[in-house]
Amino acid sequence: xSGARELAAAVRAGERSARTVTEEALAAVAAGDxxxxxxxxxxxxxxxxxxxxxxxxxxxxxxxxxxxxxxxxLKDNLCTRGIPTTCGSRILDGWRPPYDATVVELLRAxxxxxxxxxxxxxxxxxxxxxxxxxxxxxxxxGLDRVPGGSSGGSAAAVAAGxxxxxxxxxxGGSIRQPAALCGVVGLKPTYGSVSRYGLVAFAxxxxxxxxxxxxxxxxxxxxxxxxxHDPRDSTSLPGVHPTTLEAVRAGADHVRVGLCPDLIExxxxxxxSRVYEAAEALSAAGAKVDEVRVxxxxxxxxxxxxxxxAEASSNLARYDGVRYGLRVEADDAAAMNTATRTAGFGAxxxxxxxxxxxxxxxxxxDAYYAQAQRVRTLxxxxxxxxxxxxxxxxxxxxxxxxxxxxxxxDDPMAMYMNDVCTIPSNLAGHPALSVPxxxxxxxxxVGVQILAPALAEGLLFRVAGALEAGAPRPGTRS
Amino acid sequence: xxxxxxxxxxxxxxxxxLATRTKLFCGCRNAFGDEPNTNVCPVCLGLPGSLxxxxxxxxxxxxxxxxxxxxxxxxSSFARKNYFYPDQAKDYQISQYDEPINVAGWLGLPxxxxxxxxxxxxxxxxxxLTHVGDxxxxxxxxxxLVDYNRSxxxxxxxVSEPDxxxxxxxxxxxxxxxxxxxxxxxxxxxxxxGSMRFDANVSVRPLGASEFGTRAEIKNLNSLRxxxxxxxxxxxxxxxxxxxxxxxxxETRHWDEAAGRTExxxxxxxxxxxxxxxxxxxxxxxxxxAWQERVRASLGPMPADRRAELVGLLGGASTGAAAxxxxxxxxxxxxxxxxxxxxAGAPAALALARAANELAAEGEAGLILAQAxxxxxxxxxxxxxxxxxxxxGGTLSPTQSKAVLSASVQAISADIKGGASVTAAIxxxxxAALAKEMGFEALEADTLAAVVTDVIAKNxxxxxxxxxxxxxxxxxxxxxxxxxxxxxxAGKANGSEVAAELGRRL
Numbered sequence: 001x002s003g004a005r006e007l008a009a010a011v012r013a014g015e016r017s018a019r020t021v022t023e024e025a026l027a028a029v030a031a032g033d034x035x036x037x038x039x040x041x042x043x044x045x046x047x048x049x050x051x052x053x054x055x056x057x058x059x060x061x062x063x064x065x066x067x068x069x070x071x072x073x074l075k076d077n078l079c080t081r082g083i084p085t086t087c088g089s090r091i092l093d094g095w096r097p098p099y100d101a102t103v104v105e106l107l108r109a110x111x112x113x114x115x116x117x118x119x120x121x122x123x124x125x126x127x128x129x130x131x132x133x134x135x136x137x138x139x140x141x142g143l144d145r146v147p148g149g150s151s152g153g154s155a156a157a158v159a160a161g162x163x164x165x166x167x168x169x170x171x172g173g174s175i176r177q178p179a180a181l182c183g184v185v186g187l188k189p190t191y192g193s194v195s196r197y198g199l200v201a202f203a204x205x206x207x208x209x210x211x212x213x214x215x216x217x218x219x220x221x222x223x224x225x226x227x228x229h230d231p232r233d234s235t236s237l238p239g240v241h242p243t244t245l246e247a248v249r250a251g252a253d254h255v256r257v258g259l260c261p262d263l264i265e266x267x268x269x270x271x272x273s274r275v276y277e278a279a280e281a282l283s284a285a286g287a288k289v290d291e292v293r294v295x296x297x298x299x300x301x302x303x304x305x306x307x308x309x310a311e312a313s314s315n316l317a318r319y320d321g322v323r324y325g326l327r328v329e330a331d332d333a334a335a336m337n338t339a340t341r342t343a344g345f346g347a348x349x350x351x352x353x354x355x356x357x358x359x360x361x362x363x364x365x366d367a368y369y370a371q372a373q374r375v376r377t378l379x380x381x382x383x384x385x386x387x388x389x390x391x392x393x394x395x396x397x398x399x400x401x402x403x404x405x406x407x408x409x410d411d412p413m414a415m416y417m418n419d420v421c422t423i424p425s426n427l428a429g430h431p432a433l434s435v436p437x438x439x440x441x442x443x444x445x446v447g448v449q450i451l452a453p454a455l456a457e458g459l460l461f462r463v464a465g466a467l468e469a470g471a472p473r474p475g476t477r478s
Numbered sequence: 479x480x481x482x483x484x485x486x487x488x489x490x491x492x493x494x495x496l497a498t499r500t501k502l503f504c505g506c507r508n509a510f511g512d513e514p515n516t517n518v519c520p521v522c523l524g525l526p527g528s529l530x531x532x533x534x535x536x537x538x539x540x541x542x543x544x545x546x547x548x549x550x551x552x553x554s555s556f557a558r559k560n561y562f563y564p565d566q567a568k569d570y571q572i573s574q575y576d577e578p579i580n581v582a583g584w585l586g587l588p589x590x591x592x593x594x595x596x597x598x599x600x601x602x603x604x605x606x607l608t609h610v611g612d613x614x615x616x617x618x619x620x621x622x623l624v625d626y627n628r629s630x631x632x633x634x635x636x637v638s639e640p641d642x643x644x645x646x647x648x649x650x651x652x653x654x655x656x657x658x659x660x661x662x663x664x665x666x667x668x669x670x671x672g673s674m675r676f677d678a679n680v681s682v683r684p685l686g687a688s689e690f691g692t693r694a695e696i697k698n699l700n701s702l703r704x705x706x707x708x709x710x711x712x713x714x715x716x717x718x719x720x721x722x723x724x725x726x727x728x729e730t731r732h733w734d735e736a737a738g739r740t741e742x743x744x745x746x747x748x749x750x751x752x753x754x755x756x757x758x759x760x761x762x763x764x765x766x767x768a769w770q771e772r773v774r775a776s777l778g779p780m781p782a783d784r785r786a787e788l789v790g791l792l793g794g795a796s797t798g799a800a801a802x803x804x805x806x807x808x809x810x811x812x813x814x815x816x817x818x819x820x821x822a823g824a825p826a827a828l829a830l831a832r833a834a835n836e837l838a839a840e841g842e843a844g845l846i847l848a849q850a851x852x853x854x855x856x857x858x859x860x861x862x863x864x865x866x867x868x869x870x871g872g873t874l875s876p877t878q879s880k881a882v883l884s885a886s887v888q889a890i891s892a893d894i895k896g897g898a899s900v901t902a903a904i905x906x907x908x909x910a911a912l913a914k915e916m917g918f919e920a921l922e923a924d925t926l927a928a929v930v931t932d933v934i935a936k937n938x939x940x941x942x943x944x945x946x947x948x949x950x951x952x953x954x955x956x957x958x959x960x961x962x963x964x965x966x967x968a969g970k971a972n973g974s975e976v977a978a979e980l981g982r983r984l
Contacts, residue, residue: 078527085527087526097520097525097526197528198528200527205758231531234532234761311758313753314558314560314570317568317569317570320562320569322564323524333564333622334562361751361753365753369755
């Protein structure tokens with residue numbers, strides 16, 4: 001399938017119909033998703049109806065929008081009216097949201113076609129998409145490998161070529177890490193630039209919706225379409241209307257790049273090598289590259305694994321069997337709550353609810369939750385210090401290339417370490433982007449991560465565009 | 479052990495539903511009595527993915543309450559109070575916790591003492607559970623129904639210092655607070671609709687002790703009467719325990735209105751750990767100085783100011799009965815009517831008495847006149863003023879005046895029930911015509927004189943005793959002759975004119 005920009009241009013010019021594009025995408029999913037399992041729900045009828053609406057607009061001479069007829073995969077924690085929204089969990093069994101998430105409305109307004117809902121780690125808790133109640137997604141670059149997570153379904157859908165675009169959510173790396181493992185572009189935008197209204201919450205102060213795309217320009221195109229102020233989200237920033245698409249071709253000339261060993265040293269040697277090569281590529285493109293140490297990043301993981309579970313323990317309390325989703329009957333309301341939650345949540349979700357409940361408990365709050373918030377402030381200050389001398393930071397996205405299915409399911413700490421390079425940006429609310437850059441010793445894709453201060457997505461896209469232009473040809477796996 | 483040597487210590491937590499048009503975090507209607515689960519949306523149902531957005535007018539009303547209670551209004555934030563309960567859509571309540579919007583105020587009681595106000599903070603209400611099954615009691619219900627119309631309704635919780643010392647004082651505090659809440663426009667003050675709900679922290683200690691006793695928190699107090707009864711019961715219970723050498727436990731107790739007693743709900747050990755933490759879906763709330771100033775400037779007179787004004791109209795003194803009348807008139811919001819009547823020339827004592835006794839007795843219908851006075855503004859014609867002025871001028875006797883006032887109020891009320899606007903109903907009412915219709919035309923002076931002559935002629939013995947009797951007899955017989963004249967004139971005679979006529983004959 002061609003890129004999103006070309007597709008939208010062709011549909012807007014009346015050269016291709018949105019219906020044909022959608023039918024091709026649905027056919028690709030039907031043919032290939034049996035082995036990948038990127039989708040939990042394919043929105044066939046709805047997608048075709050939406051495509052017809054786009055075609056009708058073109059026929060009437062109206063502009064259907066910048067994403068005219070472009071299929072988009074939606075992570076299954078984005079509310080879609082009347083369409084099951086599971087969050088990869090049994091606990092939402094049978095629930096169909098009565099409303100669309102703001103991003104879903106914005107996509108429709110831009111002419112995009114929602115193709116379906118993609119697989120994810122349950123409630124976005126995980127780094128491999130193996131925590132889905134509906135079975136894992138496989139990495140299209142190597143079917144015995146995980147796609148990363150938690151937005152593994154959307155990353156895999158783009159990597160498999162089912163769709164040029166996908167939306168995911170990133171709480172500690174859940175867009176960037178699967179983007180890296182699947183060899184696609186993934187952006188975690190500035191906190192507050194994309195509305196969270198209709199994103200089923202995992203950790204509210206960290207969650208942010210962002211794009212997946214096969215190339216940097218398409219990621220910018222999708223980000224520009226979904227980033228906007230939303231009065232329904234109190235944490236939405238006013239005056240957001242980015243134009244990052246134009247930045248992609250602006251080049252990295254004179255951009256001050258801080259090469260950050262603290263985001264590289266814990267990684268596998270092949271991954272680390274690619275990051276250093278990326279730095280050289282940027283130098284060659286005219287960027288000013290220097291090393292910068294940010295030792296505080298090392299404490300991010302610990303702080304994150306207190307703050308995120310604490311918020312999750314509260315956010316997930318509402319799944320009690322009273323109003324929607326699964327209900328397991330019992331003698332009284334409290335017993336029904338317990339039976340429902342015991343049956344409906346998977347092991348990782350239960351683990352984090354317990355961690356978070358503990359961290360907020362009387363007598364432990366100061367030692368855990370409050371202390372983690374102080375560390376969070378330290379990380380923010382460390383970023384500020386680094387950005388006094390640099391425009392962006394450069395590091396790895398994930399410590400390794402895609403690992404084998406099942407390799408880390410019994411070792412939560414090993415799984416958590418996947419997020420060590422991505423978490424600092426979530427703690428600070430800053431944007432960060434993963435762009436493919438060569439491959440590892442196993443021939444699987446490596447992603448490098450570019451980090452920038454709040455609302456500096458334009459800079460991220462400039463650097464990402466330069467890296468994409470200077471990247472070695474993607475390796476194929478032997 | 480005598481209860482005389484003990485002191486009861488009380489702190490009150492009052493939940494006040496704010497009179498906003500919409501809920502605290504969404505655009506759903508804030509209304510009492512609608513069909514269950516009709517004023518709901520993804521936000522107040524706590525559906526996955528929904529987010530709260532703070533209602534600015536609720537913040538304004540909270541600030542008005544803070545200003546009226548002499549609080550410091552300050553930068554604040556919201557927290558989540560986590561506990562599982564089916565009436566709670568998200569299984570947490572969004573409430574202000576360690577950073578409330580109003581702190582460190584006080585409320586002056588009509589009796590003169592002050593009760594400290596620790597804080598007055600914003601929070602959301604829960605849904606309403608109805609237990610269905612054997613008798614509707616929590617313990618025996620087979621299942622429960624939840625109505626989420628109330629879910630997300632804005633509340634201000636007003637927490638007092640433990641400065642209250644008796645059930646009567648607690649009622650006085652609650653009643654005065656109600657008046658203030660209504661005066662600020664923050665509440666409709668309808669206790670019967672749950673607009674105000676009380677929790678009482680009660681402990682007892684020997685008189686003169688400086689340390690507090692162990693307290694119990696009593697829940698489910700929805701009327702001033704329950705509040706008073708529950709405190710009296712609980713204080714007596716605690717005193718009896720101590721007298722028997724048994725400890726008072728710190729616990730939450732439920733007031734059983736029918737049984738007239740408090741019952742243990744949960745002990746301190748069983749208390750929930752609410753795991754408060756900052757609400758990440760909302761941003762901090764910091765009303766700037768200009769907003770605070772606007773709020774303070776827009777506050778009208780509070781009940782205490784209005785009582786003082788009525789005392790002034792009475793000439794500065796108020797005896798026990800007049801003080802009660804003043805309190806009743808201000809509590810019911812009838813004071814604008816009294817002020818208008820006095821401005822039009824009626825004696826303050828008369829206007830006050832007619833408002834506190836006759837108008838108050840008309841219930842809701844009587845309040846319509848006050849509502850009209852507020853809507854139409856001072857200076858507008860009011861039937862109340864017309865009638866009281868007619869009475870003070872001698873055109874109507876007190877008996878007639880009361881009858882015309884009642885008939886006038888009922889007619890206006892019926893007109894409004896029939897669809898007329900308050901303004902139109904008031905404009906249409908004509909107390910003078912009504913008095914005429916009721917046959918209350920003043921008697922001509924010579925007609926009255928003729929009737930008096932006739933009555934004296936018919937009762938010569940009584941007249942002789944009146945003329946020659948002692949003071950007690952005179953008073954009694956004056957009453958007799960007045961009554962006879964009234965009978966003869968079918969009530970049309972003016973009492974003071976009859977007295978004057980009788981006086982002349984003596």
